[in-house]
Amino acid sequence: MERPEKQEPGKRKVSEIKTFSVPFTLEKINENITITTSTASKHSKEQIINQAFNFHSQGNIKEAAKYYQSFIDQGFKDHRVFSNYGIILKDLGKLQDAEVSTRKAIELNPQFPDAHYNLGIILKDLGKLQDAEVSTRKAIELNPQFPDAHYNLGIILKDLDQLQDAEVSTRKAIELNPDFAEAHLNLGNTLKDLENFQEAELSARKAIELKPNLFNSHFLLANILIEQKRLKEAEISSRKAIALNPNIAEAHLNLGVVLTDLEKSQEAELSTRKAIELNPNLAMAHSNLGIILKNLENFQEAELSIRKAIDLNPDLAEAHSNLGTVLRELGNLHEAEISIRKAIELNPQFADAHFNLGSILSDLGNLQEAEVSTRKASEQNPNLAEAFFNLSLIQLIKGNYKDGLENYEFRFKKKRPARIHGKPKIKRKDNKEFQKGEKLLVISEQGLGDTLQYMRYIPYLRKKGLDVSFSAQTKLHSLIQSSAIDQNPLTPEQVEKVSARQWIPLLSLPKYLKVTPANSIVSGPYIKTTEALKNKWQRILSKEKKPIIAINWQGGLETEKGYQGRSIPLETFSILSDLQNIKMLSLQKGFGSEQLDSCSFKKNFVECQPQIDSTWDFLENAAIIENCDLIITCDTSIAHLAGGMGKKVWLLLRYIPFWTWGLERETTFWYPSMRLFRQHERHNWQEVMERVSRALKSEISLTTKSYRSIDESGISPS
Template sequence: MEQSDKKDQEKKKITEAKTFSVPFTLGENKENITITTNTSSNPSKEKIINQAFKFHSQGNILEAVKYYQLFINQGFTDHRVFSNYGIILNNLGKSKDAEVSTRKAIELNPGDAEAHYNLGIILKGIGKLQDAVLSYRKAIELNPALADAHSNLANILKDLGKLNEAEVAVRKAIELKPDDANAHLNLGGILKDLEKLKDAESSTRKAIELNPNFAEAHLNLGSILKDLSILNDAEVSTRKAIELNPDFAEAYLNLGGILKDLDKLKDAESSTRKAIELNPALADAHSNLGNILKDLGKLNEAEVAIRKTIKLQSDHADAYFMLSLIELLKENYQSGLENYEFRFTKNGAAIPHGVPKLKRINRIKLKKADKLLVVSEQGLGDTLQHMRYIPYLRNQGLEISFSAQTKLHSLIQASDIDQNPLTPKQSTLVSEGEWIPLLSLARDLEVSPENPIVTQPYICSTEELNKKWKNILSKEKRPIIGINWQGNLGTEKTYQGRSIPLEKFSILKDNNEITFLSLQKGFGSEQLNSCSFKNKFVDCQPQIDRTWDFLENAAIIENCDLIISCDTSIAHLAGGMGSKVWLLLKDIPFWTWGLEREDTFWYPSMKLFRQKERHNWNEVMERVSIALRSFEDVEPNLI
């Protein structure tokens, strides 16, 4: 999983510039002064303040506190005392009192830049970010060379989402103090958020160059390398952070995430459990553990970990979203679809294809004549799967507008889903009614295996295109098996293991008189050039490879005898058409497919072949090959 907001805050806390123990230069104190604080006599202002400064400079904070308080109780005023006392109070966790004391110092000496700087630190600590910005800016106005003020200002601007301003501020800090490892680390974090990952890497490496033992810098470098998909180097960097700080819970947590991406799930589990051992209150660690356990197929343990996350942090959107995936896999659709709404607030939140100006509704009212804009979201397969509800809602009397990916528009029109589908840009211009994300319809319609709502085929091509491809494919040897083996490269990061190397399909040609037809487009299609059974594909394959239009691909599918696919949009397209589909699934698939059934209520014409062992596609293909030999319905039905 991506790092959570809370973890980011922890890192920012670590990398903030430090304040001085005593924020002003103490004059040399040659005399050994001792004051009895409970005496009836009143020591002089100078003796009290000198003794307070002496204890403070020696690190004897408890004694320093006594003298600072005695000084104040005597009614004396000195801006240095109130400023210094404010730092101590803040370090003791008495933030409100620290603020009062520091503001008093500023009242006594408005030109004290460091007092404004210290106030900024206090205000940030109590969440008054806007006020902290004002304090840091005042400190900089009074002393433009105060590098730490620029650096800390950058951190707050980052928290406020003002990343470009934050970059300017931290670069000024570096200009003033080029050897400040903290500032270079802070710049790396800001650049990472700006998605300037290579620059972020350079800045973080500079922090490490300045301070090779900077555990936090090694940790952040590992996080950046993870985002760059340089996973082995990310692992090395994060392990270095742990070597430097063996009790660094956040480093074990990040290492667990990297190991998960490397598909080392057992090691990922161990590392994440270590993070929890070091910091049982680290909500993200429980959440990540739940995610790892889900991928390991330990769903009950995963649910326990996720619920622990929610107990620790009741607004943890990632945890609720992960809980929804577990519930849906278990076919608990009521709660699962409710929690699936957290996809819009989790890290890496789902973004609808278009941002309407209309009010978003929480629930469909199903009142006749209501105007409702439905906006697609996520991948093409999601749109193909859930657009079935558009005609259903229209038949209930609602006035529906449908915004979807442009490349699906011709298919949507031919299928009579919507005769005038909107582009994402056009959806922003709709001025009447309300709107709802497409994948929220299943929740509102209370879809479940017992209540599928729509089971009949709802996607089709045109008669003209069907005839065209019937004529072209009539020259081919039957039966024709359309295959698709590779998912979208971007989705592979979050749905690792769903794709199948094309060569794995070679077993299907043994003992089966079949002809393959590749439905693969883009990434992965290059495997066709080097596969060992290239001669088993239809002669018109080059023409098919040049066909990217979904409407025409639907006509090609219509003229195949069987579709065999991994979990991609092609499976949803064929399933929505009512074509015979054999879907090949990894051991823990996407929530749509559940965990056990060989069929699915989503597509009655689909049969599911599941991995019995993680990564073992050979065994799956053996079963598919046997099924092909006994598949009596695969006949030349299109001649």
């Protein structure tokens, strides 16, 4: 889960359930004697021992125990009795008595391998792993062909973290008994811990073949498939395990993990709540439920759930890490940092915790330490693509474009990879440089603003002699054609029909072109509307006799989840309405536009605002922007549209902005006509807007007779 582990200490890990073979051997019983336990003492030594063995073989351990105890009380001595009685005492939870009884068996017959074997089992349950190893090895010394002893030695060695030796012992058990399903199962467990997932899968499937209804094998296979990211198969195995034993909390927990990774959050919640119902003290289930609730944006309940996990197990590093991610969502960054640092204190090798700490430190503006934490995560888990991607964002925002753009390619290897607009069937371009005459399909990706920002390079590539086709979101096609970016842009649906060329993601072009702040490649205006639309909106807006300031305040709902804090409440712009010599115009569409209905300065907007609100076409919106005197916007596609047109645009940025805008300057090489207004304090838009207001006042003369005295270079007195 957040992140599920490698098994990263964490969310996918559940208590391992081991199966053991029958922990005793029975010699042949020559007679079948039926007596009541109350008269056991009246019978001969042979009668008592055989009846005890008979009950034991039937699994009636309470009756067997009575006969064993009667045998011992009468002073009889038989090493088999003391050995088997020791196992019964173990099963009854009397481990110390079990050890005494089994040691008595060894005293009576030091060459009896079963007694040494059974003593190993008891000592293991007592936590005396080294002594258990010694006893089990003695059993193997006395009987090298004893598969159960090799099998149990493998379990003991695995618990001692001697995984290679555990593998050898378990393979020996299988060599001696190829149909030993439990040995194949435990070999799979060992190979999984050795991260040899392919062989682990084969072992788990062999165990299932030998015993199709062995719960543990399906449970193990599900875990292995989770590690291999084969989530749909993992779901099938998890559901099979639950069908075999619906009362194992860990099985429901694992199904919850799979469903979470499949983004089936509501089903995941049901599975995880079932795990908690079966075992209310299963801390990992409460921790995982918290992450699921976070994904469902139920942050308060998520926090409560994870805090419950910590109450149950204060040393559960995953819970502290998960709590940090939830607190980050709630905006409690300092508390989030404390929680993540606690997770790292508990488990210094927890890659996901270092990754999460890096994210929080980035939000706090501590980029140096954020980079250290993120690098630590990538070192501990070289397969954690999210860490390399986050490292790229830190490098880029600090101006290290060379390394940053290289690591930015990890956006396609993340658990939730970047989305391209189309499904190409052709080969993706390798890392070789562009060659003249090369046939290339460039496919847009991610948001509209990304396409608007990077489509500038399409004409540049053609000028360099490349044969370029361009696929982009359909709603941008008219603007792309009008701007001479591409006269025949492809739709995402047409991408899979393209052949005889290679494809490349649009946002990878800066890496290939070696773009840096000092090497912008394309910086002048490259987006154009049509003359007809430009003239149409000039006629409509000419009715206004004051400078027109266009504003945009809210980003898209989905993007907002990953870029929190970039949007601005519309009411914050009210300070600008105090300026009597301007008219405001809303460029806001969809989510957020409802704020216009109740804002305190609605009367300050242009008369044609309803007509503008109904205009969704980008080409026409570009014409509206062309006829405005200044664009003031948060970080949305409007900023890229206006900047790409060369219009004067003031961009309002959160404390730590998206990497495109860097950290310090008031200008950007991406758009020379753009001015950046940065937050000096997290969440404080009021202070930013006060600066914007002062800047606006300084550029507008209160005695301006007509807003048409404003030229294209910006707002200034005539």
